[in-house]
Amino acid sequence: MLSRILIVTAAVVLWTNPMLAAAEVEVLWLGHATVHFTSVEGKVIVVDPFLKKNPKTPPKYRDLKALGKVDLILVTHGHRDHILDLKELAELSGATVVSPYGFALNMVSLGVIDGEKSIGMNKGGTVSPIGRGIKVHMVPAEHGSNVDFKMPGLKLEPGAPRAVDAGPAVGYVIEFENGFSVYHSGDTAVFSDMALIREFYKPDLAMVCISGHFTMDPEGAAYALKNFLKPKQVIPIHYGTFPVINRTPAELKQAMGNSPIEILDMEPGQSMRF
């Protein structure tokens, strides 16, 4: 009798609350390092907005309005191919912008980010700016970070340096309402403290750069995945966007050998649910 009541109650709850029935997170890869997440409760997070001039972004998404509402933007570092559309998307959406502290200071002072909407933080920190069900952990990355003045919304003054240092480069682990967690590596080389990211946050999915030249290559990424990160699944990102970063998911597959980690070889514009 009790079990019958429980089954009926569960059915009523699922029927009256479609969010519970579809308790999944949507991961939409938009090319390069730009990722669009829709949480279980419909909150939208965009990491590293680079769309309008991104040769890998499907034409539909080069119109920033096509993204619909955005609640939160996460920035891994200041290089152009990660923030070219930050100013416009932040203004258009009114989203909160989480970024490394030094980067946030520069971007607020240069008028790229509204100070009221900016959360500057640092590696090791956790914030929940769009509700307690979603945690954003800022984690280390082994890379540089500069703000380039040759960018929309900024002015390159004659004789001034073209770029300024913008604090550390970082990655993120996002924990969603349904327990699913994802690691976005940002741009990085392999570093052994990736094992601590595994130890602390146990990401289910890793979205890692494999391009070589500026970041780890497929062999480096495979080493990191097998020895340090150990996720259930991996989506390779940040490759093939420009001629100089020409490594491929097929090479990652080769380097992973018989590892049980599943490689999800997505196309830009494709989404998956977790």
Ligand SMILES: [Zn+2]
């Ligand atoms: Zn970079």
